[in-house]
Amino acid sequence: MVHSPAVEVRGLVKSYDGRTVVDGLDLTAQAGSVTAVLGPNGAGKTTTVECCEGLRSPDAGRVRVLGLDPVADAAALRPRVGVMLQDGGLPSGVRAREMLDHVARMYAHPLGTDALAARLGLDAFARTTVRRLSGGQRQRLALAVAVVGRPRVVFLDEPSAGMDPQARLAVWELVRELRDEGVAVILTTHVMEEAEDLADHVVVVDHGRVIAQGTVADLLAGGGGGPAGGAGAAGGPRVTLVVRTERAVDVADLRGALDDALAVEQRSATTLAVTGAVGPRTLADVTAWLAARDVLATRLDLGRRTLEDVFLDLTGRSLR
Numbered sequence: 001m002v003h004s005p006a007v008e009v010r011g012l013v014k015s016y017d018g019r020t021v022v023d024g025l026d027l028t029a030q031a032g033s034v035t036a037v038l039g040p041n042g043a044g045k046t047t048t049v050e051c052c053e054g055l056r057s058p059d060a061g062r063v064r065v066l067g068l069d070p071v072a073d074a075a076a077l078r079p080r081v082g083v084m085l086q087d088g089g090l091p092s093g094v095r096a097r098e099m100l101d102h103v104a105r106m107y108a109h110p111l112g113t114d115a116l117a118a119r120l121g122l123d124a125f126a127r128t129t130v131r132r133l134s135g136g137q138r139q140r141l142a143l144a145v146a147v148v149g150r151p152r153v154v155f156l157d158e159p160s161a162g163m164d165p166q167a168r169l170a171v172w173e174l175v176r177e178l179r180d181e182g183v184a185v186i187l188t189t190h191v192m193e194e195a196e197d198l199a200d201h202v203v204v205v206d207h208g209r210v211i212a213q214g215t216v217a218d219l220l221a222g223g224g225g226g227p228a229g230g231a232g233a234a235g236g237p238r239v240t241l242v243v244r245t246e247r248a249v250d251v252a253d254l255r256g257a258l259d260d261a262l263a264v265e266q267r268s269a270t271t272l273a274v275t276g277a278v279g280p281r282t283l284a285d286v287t288a289w290l291a292a293r294d295v296l297a298t299r300l301d302l303g304r305r306t307l308e309d310v311f312l313d314l315t316g317r318s319l320r
């Protein structure tokens, strides 16, 4: 049986003040699947998601959610779609738990709010008004509000932004559960680890267009329709050695100690990366170089490219 996608966007165009920020974008999200939309700041992710949520009208193109038009069929979609906005979008004077209970009462078969509040750790700030919640607390409440009505489609705009590691794990567990129950989850995120961990399908957007998509494995393998596999895929399979050090090091003179074919990059004062045909000799050379400077490596990661590497290869390293 062929299922129609939970979300289908074709040729979406949206401009603000004559500036096109979404420029012919296509996106498909399936039920029982997590779709992660990645892209640099200003790439057009939120605008796209807002068109799917019915909060904005497309200038051109077609958007369907559960086969319906998010703007024209907003009333029919409301009970079936959960939305967690980037800024929370919650009224500021209401207490956290009252907010959740109030929203739950609007649905015919809501989740139990006691259990939901417990699993997202809302009890600790149940009586605090939204305006006084910390950023991460507000995000947790917004997520609870988005899912309490048992939606079939959930849009999460940067769900774990500002959350502590414990809350992030709780959110990821909830997202996986929603997926396993057949919900279509569409999330935007800047946390590459989040996409790598959760996403069944990754869509990379830049300048309002999809520049690559596929499973995480597809993208890591250099597929996904990116520009010739991205700069990082040149020269065959590559390994990256990332070294964190206990104190700052300057990689300038490390370059001379290594094979010319290897790329050496200073990622921060205490993080360096060596990419290319990294072999046993490379590892020995790098650790010898550190030893000569009496610097302890606090972490050595030798492995395949990460989604972050792929993302940077696809979208470049300059600030937007």
Ligand SMILES: Nc1ncnc2c1ncn2[C@@H]1O[C@H](COP(=O)(O)OP(=O)(O)OP(=O)(O)O)[C@@H](O)[C@H]1O
Pocket (backbone or CB within 6 Å): 016, 017, 021, 039, 040, 041, 042, 043, 044, 045, 046, 047, 048
């Ligand atoms: N209401 C608006 N009026 C004018 N410009 C807008 C409006 N909303 C968004 N923009 C602009 O449209 C572009 C795309 O914004 P959007 O929020 O969709 O990007 P994004 O990919 O979600 O970015 P971020 O990762 O920073 O959240 C940005 O340049 C933004 O400044």
